[in-house]
Amino acid sequence: MVRILLVEDEPAMATALRSVLVREGYVVDHVSGVALAREAARFGNSDLVLLDRTLADGDGLSIVSDLREYNPGVPIIVITALGGVTDRVTGLDKGADDYLAKPFAMEEMLARIRAVRRRPAGLHLRQIKLGRLAYDLDNDEASVSGKRLDLPRRELLVLGTLMRRRGRTVVRRSLEEAVYGFDDEIQSNTLDSHVSRLRRRLADATADVEIHAIRGVGYLIRQIS
Template identity: 65%
Template sequence: MRILLIEDEAELAATIRTLLEREQYIVDWADCLSFAAEAARGGAHDLVILDRTLPDGDGLTLIPALRATNSGVPIIILSARNELTDRIAGLDEGADDYLAKPFAFQELLARIRAVRRRPGELHLDEVRIGELVFDMTFEEARVGELRLELPRRETCVLATLVRRRGRTVLRETLERAVYGFDDEVQSNTLDSHISRLRRKLADAGAGVEIHAIRGVGYLLRDSA
């Protein structure tokens, strides 16, 4: 899953980003409204964590633009502004949740899981394809009782393919899901991730295949 973190405190942002990346999330960081608006324009993010007090204005003013480009994206406000009127304003403006600073990181993770379980983009907790079971909330794959130990980027590839199972996923879509703004991407890097993922799925007896659509992208389907 790819998260857009909008936070102007560099030290706090670095800490949140490091912790989220340990949880297998891809994180892009923006430190102001203007950069965040540009980052969000492609609609590539699965979730937004939004501070309110930013150098160029109130983070709430960004919510309409976020909704315009990615209408179903969950938005969690993370702010030191914690008066009742502040929380009400954030939720009324369209945020899905409001978490006050200081906060416990485990609570932030729980709230991320909670907003992703709500009706919207994902309607199932688990998706089954062949013998593969993919937990959409925790982004974990298993075959039978075997949990597949996948690196973060391979997990992102599989999650993106599972969400669009039976449909061709463009290379550009996969790359946006897997790589952050700061990543240097070689032309064959995505293919390498997919090659390793194919091998692991086959070794586990997942009963699925990742089919290459030459010059376009990839498609996940039942191999039966």
């Protein structure tokens, strides 16, 4: 599953974009400004960013470096009413992978998304390995010793978030944001249930990794020594 961070402050446009993206099978996290997008970037779990420029609290281009710091190589498509040649050149020079001027057809946006995801990822680390476990960042797939590990979507999102920060503690809030999206209601013990089931699956597959609970903080994944 592909997770998209949508940075758009026009409610009607955000609703329309989210509806189209979800219908196409994407997981969408929506934020409405520069500050919120910078905060969302810290989770480092976006596979692509749709970034408006003319946000209420600043120019969306100002956070391109933040998005890439926390999620190296993440494709960024600027969507904006600033469609002049100079504006497009500025956006691309600032690090955007593509630049789409409003108004645009939804079909074109979807085609642009598919196109940038087909490109070589540059700095993007395509596969993370830990013990006998491998996690494919491009396709959001897990495998153990080369054999695909089939996981329910929520558990796969938990695993992907932990693997991106392997060896480090991931706070509960980051995991909850990764699993549920910003607009979902989160039950108090549901995350723990996902982690518990994921632990059993990894053990059954002899992945040679373990997930540790850090009381009152979150979880971390590491290789069994």
